[in-house]
Amino acid sequence: MSHRSECTDDPASASTTPNEPCKELLAHIDIDSAAPRAMEVDTPAQHVVIQFQSADGDRTGPPVSIPVDVTPAQLGLLINQLLENTDEPHPYAFYVNDAEIINSLVQDILQRQPNLSTEDTLTIVYQPQALFRVRPVTRCSASLTGHTEAVLQVSFSPDGRLLASASGDTTVRVWDLDTNTPRYTCRGHTNWVLSLAWSPDGSLLASGGMDNAVRLWDPRTGEALGGALKGHTKWITALAWEPYHLNPDCTRFASASKDGTVRIWDAVHRRVVLTIAQHTAAVTSLRWGGDGLLYTGSQDKTIKVWNPHEGKLIKTLTGHAHWINSLALSTDFVLRTGPFDHTCRRPASKEEAQRTALERYQAARGPHPERLVSASDDYTMYLWDPMNNRKPLARLTGHQKLVNHVNFSPDGRWIASAGFDNSVKLWDGATGRFVASLRGHVGAVYQVCWSSDSRLLVTASKDSTCKVWDLRTRKLKVDLPGHADEVFAADWSPGGDRVASGGKDRVLKIWRH
Template sequence: MSTVVPPRPKRQRLTAPSVAAAAVAAQGPVQTIICQFRNAQDGTLLGPSVSLLADTTREGLELLANNLKGTAEDPVPFSFHLQLPSTAAPPAEDGKPTAPEEGLRLPIARSIHADLLSHPKHANKLSTEDVFVIDCEPEAVFRVREISRCSSSLDGHASPILCASFSPTGRFLATGSGDNTCRLWNLDSETPAATLAGHTGWLLCVEWDGLERQVATGSMDNSVRLWDPKTGKQVGEPMRGHSKWITSLAWEPIHVCLSAAHSNASQPRLASSSKDGTVRVWNAMHRKMDFALGGHTASVNVVRWGGEGVIYTASSDRTVKLWDGKAGKLIRTLSEHAHWVNTMALNTDFILRTGPFDHLAKAPKTDDEAKELALKRYTAFTSRTPEQLITGSDDHTLFLWPPVNSSGDAAVANPKKPVARLTGHQKQVNHVAFSPDGKYIASAGFDNAVKLWDGRTGKFIASLRGHVAAVYRISWSADSRMLVSASKDSTLKLWDLKTFKIRVDLPGHSDEVYCVDFVADKIASGGRDKKVKMCVGLGSLSLSSRTYRRRARERQMRHPRRARTDTVDGRAAGGTR
């Protein structure tokens, strides 16, 4: 009798879940760890320590945190960070200060095991016998829809677009160009609402006031002009005095006007910086100069007006100066940078820019109500974290500075020394911006990279790589969950802050992208190709499509039979032009 050879076993195709299960089995039993949840805002503990599986996901941590806080019925989204054990921070080679190792907080994006215990750099600092202190911090109570596509292209400018800015409510967009004009765009129809003509040089900056009643423009003709966005007409005469072109503009915050005897909310003052090395503060009502700040010895590249009434100026003379916004007196000079200071940002920029307008879209009825709402929003933000400054330079570094108020008082013993020196960029830093919630700092540079840092300590978090040329500008979504970057490589890239990877690649421009702004679920960008590109959120209609639908309904009412085939279905008709 011959021996029967058994058939070879069939190969089984491993699906993703089975592969993951095999990997877990190879690792052995899942570890159990002890966690202590802590409120990141005030440091209070949320109940007793609990024992968790190390592979508990971020969603599971969020569910547990809501139960501990008693908000399970109406859950709040949280972000989680693990506080590493304290270790002595080694001194920097050049003697510059570094962020203390004690303040290192690592974000938990997936699970404790995936993000921390398996991390090659930090795993040796952790032990499953330790009590893991997890900081919980509420995120925005609203969520911005994911941007999915460029919906339209707005033509009209005859030269490259150099600056773009949404109004505080997001109803209007202002763009400045090398054709010497500023265009206001109606986002309901995606058509020009007005063309602001009058400058005789390139428009380098455009800025809305906090109540959306005026828009200011600065030009290479050395003048600043104010415009009424409703009529498109210039308000009064140009404000002249600078001997070289305007580099930046900043409006006085609405809530600062509340305590200013010389001003009111409807007419905040305006600060302009110039290549001539000065900053001028203008009375917007009379269009006259209140005073000039003349301490810099080279071009002033950026000006910011803080919520404490402090005016911040950054210059090519390698210094940053702080001024009293009421009297124009110098408070402090910060001189740690070794090259031109190109950019700076405050962690309160988003709050100051939107003033009394929050995500509920309730417009104030009076100026007094507007001032109260703006002050309430600012106070609520600074009760969690004080106003802080970040600066970026051609020396490839950034500095995070301690908070200060208008009287010059600081929260640290040596206010002229930075909280942290942020190193990592290989070339000049172009732009820096705090996330709206102040938790993160994003910086962009000529090294083709966007880098993320901790907004409180300045500790490095991640490098966002994907661009193949210099990154010019960055902008955050209002919920601090997404970041968009504009580059010389002609693309926009939308980044996911959970995975630190590209969420959506947004091509559309045919040349360098010089400016970008993010509001609600809309992104506007402009560049060398002279076009304004509008990108919209997932599942949302482009605004031009809404107009198309309205007109289709009107046609159907007038001609029911003929218009029946013209109506559109649930998709966004005309979404791409």
């Protein structure tokens, strides 16, 4: 029975009672639409009136009076009752003034925020968490050798079954994760391979290099699909596929180049569909959004938003004082994995896959447009609502050197940034508010990557280590030494079971829990 029928003015008279932990909690609750009545308790110092609020600012339920020593587990039982999630309870995190309740309300909030009073109504913001939990990787399960130059990129396929790596030795390698051996070595590039991108159904792999060429590979055979796709006059800096829910055939992708242009390709007919050439310097970052827009960041200090079907410039976002190094969308994770959730199960049909991909995108996007964050050599980042506004939502300052990489958590609630000041910083993904600095690296941090449940973060650094951080405690969870030189790239598999890293020592390492 829902909480509305159980929690009356007299909970003891309810016809049905909740389970024991919730019963103990509800025994202290006096729900009423008027907050003053909720404050009528015998020992007010031991109780506090709270108002639940969603992350979007909507109030949930009436004010309730609860014990000050309430735990997150008890709050979880209560909010699930209020939201009528009785059949399938959801996990939630709870915050007061941006501070998370980890142990109890009194221990984590009231004792640490002396300006709060038990006589005031406290607003508790609840945020849903992933139903599954990813375990932190703790050990190196394999060292994969074979590349003869530095490993510059590593990327898991959308279903997490294959791993691709790009190297300065001009090759792309596809690795078998069951045997930890190279399945295929893809040869064709004539210079360093700088970028990789899997199609969202995992059927194709695109690579771009310093030979100014884009190549397509069949990861099931390791064969090149035709010759090089030529047209760019300088090296390829970024690649992005059209999202699965917009194009389940996975026939279109975009490439960005140091020559200042972006080209949109037809992967089937192997030809350029559009050439976009309004940037005045190298295009360094590229994102194809789930709303159908293309975002490009450039060394001309601007971000441009395009209609990829017409090649029409929609708007230019300005504000940065130096090069744009990295762009990230709040929906990046679901766009990358398409129809595959954390179980990596392949849908039975293309129609089901497209429907699943669309549902996943809509759930990740929520009621608001997808957000964009940009990182720059000017030591700052900007958070944008590119669909609605040319001005940034927030300017994110705090790094002391250039910001090399930025990444939204899969649930879109957090932003992690990697800086050459040896630090990783966490930010609120909705407001841009600074949350914490993660310190432990003794060299520049090159890359950050989230676990699929948004609870853990892995970082790759010049100091030859990877590190795993716990979002809840904002502290180092596991140190992963083992590389003999700088670690340029890291990726967490969509299923959460392994992390891959690669760098200057020419070795890929697979980390498991």
